[in-house]
Amino acid sequence: MALTLMEGNEAIAWGARAAGCRFFAGYPITPATTIYNAMLRYLPPEGGVCLQGEDEIASIGFCLGASMAGWKAMTATSGPGISLYSEQISFAVGSEIPLVIVDVQRLGPSTGSATKGADGDIQFLQWGNSGGLPVIVLAPVDIRDCIVLTLQAFNLSESYRCPVFLATNKEIAMTRETVDLEAIALPEIVHRRSADAQAPFLPFGTAGDRLVPDFLPIGADRPVRQTSSTHGPDGYITADPDLIARSQDRLQRKITAEAHRFTYFEADTVPEAQTLVIAYGVTARAAQTAVQALRADGRPVDLLVLKTLWPVPETLLREKTAGYDRILVVEMNLGQYVREIQRALPGRDVRFLGQMNGELIKPRQIQEVLEP
Amino acid sequence: MTPSLLNQERPPVFCPGCAHERVVGALDKAFQGMGLKGEEIAIVSDIGCSGLFDTFFHTHALHGLHGRALTYATGIKMARPDLHVVVTMGDGGLGIGGAHLLSTCRRNIDLTLLVLNNFNYGMTGGQCSSTTPPEAAVGSGFLNRLEKPMDVCQVAGAAGAPHLERVSAYDPDLAALMEAAIRFEGFALLDIWGVCPGRYTKRNKLSPQSIAGSLASLPSVVRFRKENAREEYGRHYRREAAALPPAAAPQAIPVRHTPVAEARQEVVLLGSAGQRIVTAGELLCLAAASAGLQASQKNDYPITVLRGHSVSEVILSKNDIGFTGIDRPAVVLALAPEGVARRKEMLAGLEEETLVICAAGIDLPMCRAQIETIDFKAAGIREPDWALAALALIAARNTVANPAMLQTALDLRFKGKVHELAMAVVEKIINRS
Numbered sequence: 001m002a003l004t005l006m007e008g009n010e011a012i013a014w015g016a017r018a019a020g021c022r023f024f025a026g027y028p029i030t031p032a033t034t035i036y037n038a039m040l041r042y043l044p045p046e047g048g049v050c051l052q053g054e055d056e057i058a059s060i061g062f063c064l065g066a067s068m069a070g071w072k073a074m075t076a077t078s079g080p081g082i083s084l085y086s087e088q089i090s091f092a093v094g095s096e097i098p099l100v101i102v103d104v105q106r107l108g109p110s111t112g113s114a115t116k117g118a119d120g121d122i123q124f125l126q127w128g129n130s131g132g133l134p135v136i137v138l139a140p141v142d143i144r145d146c147i148v149l150t151l152q153a154f155n156l157s158e159s160y161r162c163p164v165f166l167a168t169n170k171e172i173a174m175t176r177e178t179v180d181l182e183a184i185a186l187p188e189i190v191h192r193r194s195a196d197a198q199a200p201f202l203p204f205g206t207a208g209d210r211l212v213p214d215f216l217p218i219g220a221d222r223p224v225r226q227t228s229s230t231h232g233p234d235g236y237i238t239a240d241p242d243l244i245a246r247s248q249d250r251l252q253r254k255i256t257a258e259a260h261r262f263t264y265f266e267a268d269t270v271p272e273a274q275t276l277v278i279a280y281g282v283t284a285r286a287a288q289t290a291v292q293a294l295r296a297d298g299r300p301v302d303l304l305v306l307k308t309l310w311p312v313p314e315t316l317l318r319e320k321t322a323g324y325d326r327i328l329v330v331e332m333n334l335g336q337y338v339r340e341i342q343r344a345l346p347g348r349d350v351r352f353l354g355q356m357n358g359e360l361i362k363p364r365q366i367q368e369v370l371e372p
Numbered sequence: 373m374t375p376s377l378l379n380q381e382r383p384p385v386f387c388p389g390c391a392h393e394r395v396v397g398a399l400d401k402a403f404q405g406m407g408l409k410g411e412e413i414a415i416v417s418d419i420g421c422s423g424l425f426d427t428f429f430h431t432h433a434l435h436g437l438h439g440r441a442l443t444y445a446t447g448i449k450m451a452r453p454d455l456h457v458v459v460t461m462g463d464g465g466l467g468i469g470g471a472h473l474l475s476t477c478r479r480n481i482d483l484t485l486l487v488l489n490n491f492n493y494g495m496t497g498g499q500c501s502s503t504t505p506p507e508a509a510v511g512s513g514f515l516n517r518l519e520k521p522m523d524v525c526q527v528a529g530a531a532g533a534p535h536l537e538r539v540s541a542y543d544p545d546l547a548a549l550m551e552a553a554i555r556f557e558g559f560a561l562l563d564i565w566g567v568c569p570g571r572y573t574k575r576n577k578l579s580p581q582s583i584a585g586s587l588a589s590l591p592s593v594v595r596f597r598k599e600n601a602r603e604e605y606g607r608h609y610r611r612e613a614a615a616l617p618p619a620a621a622p623q624a625i626p627v628r629h630t631p632v633a634e635a636r637q638e639v640v641l642l643g644s645a646g647q648r649i650v651t652a653g654e655l656l657c658l659a660a661a662s663a664g665l666q667a668s669q670k671n672d673y674p675i676t677v678l679r680g681h682s683v684s685e686v687i688l689s690k691n692d693i694g695f696t697g698i699d700r701p702a703v704v705l706a707l708a709p710e711g712v713a714r715r716k717e718m719l720a721g722l723e724e725e726t727l728v729i730c731a732a733g734i735d736l737p738m739c740r741a742q743i744e745t746i747d748f749k750a751a752g753i754r755e756p757d758w759a760l761a762a763l764a765l766i767a768a769r770n771t772v773a774n775p776a777m778l779q780t781a782l783d784l785r786f787k788g789k790v791h792e793l794a795m796a797v798v799e800k801i802i803n804r805s
Contacts, residue, residue: 065447
């Protein structure tokens with residue numbers, strides 16, 4: 001065994017490189033900057049491109065252009081930057097442009113605190129762009145997740161032709177940790193499906209019951225159209241209500257219909273536990289420590305760590321919460337994801353512990369809530 | 373001449389008399405003049421009437437958000453340097469995408485920008501834009517009277533664009549000027565003046581003749597060709613990148629020591645900027661890894677890195693580290709009042725089992741920990757080395773780490789002169805102990 005010391009941001013860059021990311025653009029912002037620093041070391045010597053945009057809007061715009069030219073692309077920012085990304089995110093959603101977007105969350109609102117952590121963007125990542133279509137959001141807990149989930153994020157963005165978010169947090173991003181890189185089983189790399197060279201090409205056409213259009217890059221040997229306007233399969237503006245409705249429905253279903261394939265989670269259970277703690281991100285670590293302490297004290301408590309936050313894994317939530325008397329949701333905000341869990345589990349005793357002061361929620365705080 | 377690239381199924385749909393239609397025809401002529409095929413061109417269009425351009429041609433096309441066309445075009449060009457990338461935007465896109473325009477000029481990336489300048493927002497009701505004259509009657513009431521219109525060529529030249537041209541949409545040389553702009557290796561901008569019959573010329577007098585007159589009266593921008601001549605951005609990027617060594621992979625640290633303890637041990641370093649607190653924390657993590665221990669390091673410092681507190685919290689453990697915060701440190705290194713002030717509460721709650729190494733002259737809150745005060749200055753240690761010296765001090769007692777682990781950490785982290793100096797500090801402390 002050999003350990004490597006790296007921070008979460010470096011691990012995301014390492015995972016992106018392993019996923020075949022060739023293009024990165026970002027605007028420096030604490031606590032996301034070190035992803036940009038690492039991509040700048042990795043990409044240019046290998047023939048890739050790393051750019052510093054004049055602002056966040058440009059940075060994500062570069063990525064959308066490069067992705068449409070067929071390159072795997074990633075960008076990274078924090079609260080103020082993800083706010084500026086909004087219009088471009090809706091472009092990526094509606095026009096099916098693969099892209100990995102890292103949100104290294106910091107304490108908000110607004111410019112907030114550059115060097116304090118929070119999970120305050122969890123609802124914003126889903127709903128912070130126009131149109132209201134579903135997106136995929138993954139939340140890493142530690143260095144290993146930063147690598148594996150980054151690979152998964154690329155795979156999902158390629159498979160479903162959509163933006164995929166990594167919702168990380170200053171407390172993972174800028175915390176250094178040891179990791180055994182050799183011991184990590186990396187998922188197989190997925191590439192977007194190329195359109196048949198023989199068949200006529202429709203940039204947003206889907207054959208049979210497929211939900212994701214095949215891809216050709218801008219620069220291919222046949223002209224490719226891309227547009228942010230409401231379009232039909234041919235990539236031209238349409239006003240046909242049936243065509244529009246079918247397309248919107250497909251954009252929704254391509255993410256939700258297969259969500260069970262990318263519902264990532266970890267469950268830690270013992271016999272006789274009547275209480276379940278649900279957490280995600282860095283807070284899952286405090287929950288893990290708290291659950292272990294409670295068990296050592298003779299109080300069996302279980303833990304469910306969610307790593308896919310959007311689409312909300314409702315089936316998993318119903319299955320994994322069956323039989324518990326009470327459920328405690330812990331998150332580093334004033335109560336965002338707990339709403340989704342309450343919505344998925346009507347009539348159940350779902351309680352909440354949250355904090356929004358720039359400090360990690362401590363295992364002791366969780367224990368206090370659970371001690372009768 | 374190669375065939376026209378115009379999309380016969382989608383003829384231009386502009387208002388009768390719109391200057392944009394002439395620009396469409398000239399652009400097709402320019403493509404034909406160059407003998408280009410549709411797949412060799414990408415048209416990136418903005419929002420507004422200029423945003424319809426991509427649909428009239430059989431080329432690659434990307435139509436995106438308002439003002440952002442240059443950002444997509446830059447990404448495409450960097451990924452596909454062989455494509456001819458032509459961007460169309462109006463005077464609206466110019467204003468809303470101002471930062472992108474300036475940066476594209478500064479980069480000198482090989483894009484051709486056609487500004488379809490008709491002095492107002494045609495599509496939304498003829499409001500004023502960044503080029504509307506103050507005397508014009510527009511859909512923004514009196515607001516245009518308060519703003520000076522922008523001469524985009526002067527602005528772009530000042531920002532570093534080498535190839536600039538102002539031209540009327542009615543100029544018989546328009547296609548030739550477009551061809552020269554597309555052939556130019558670098559950023560080329562054509563400021564193309566035309567009439568908007570649907571909005572602007574309903575209330576304002578503007579004709580091909582008056583446009584020609586106005587253009588003739590403007591100062592030349594030809595000087596920017598020489599002043600801003602330089603290597604194209606993408607070519608330069610690839611040249612710089614090719615000279616870079618490949619990035620080193622993250623360093624794997626082989627296990628070569630036995631840890632001094634396997635249980636979770638927490639160390640808090642409290643100092644100030646310039647004391648290399650974060651580096652000392654990293655050394656402790658490397659020392660832990662060299663003994664097969666997991667380690668985590670959580671830092672706290674203000675964004676002004678040369679002033680204020682610097683706090684590093686390091687955890688070592690044989691098992692996975694869950695919570696990365698620190699409740700009950702085994703060791704606290706108190707090296708500056710700024711760091712001590714950040715952790716007053718923690719210090720006040722310390723119990724007997726905690727060892728505090730405290731630099732002489734620092735006031736600690738009352739607590740039950742074992743406190744050992746060290747006069748680093750008297751020991752001949754410079755302040756930037758206090759954190760390292762404090763690590764050497766605990767290693768000398770086999771607390772948390774041992775001297776061999778620390779030595780390995782220094783070997784992993786430093787080279788040459790820096791390594792020598794660090795070793796000298798450690799030896800000074802270890803010999804003294």
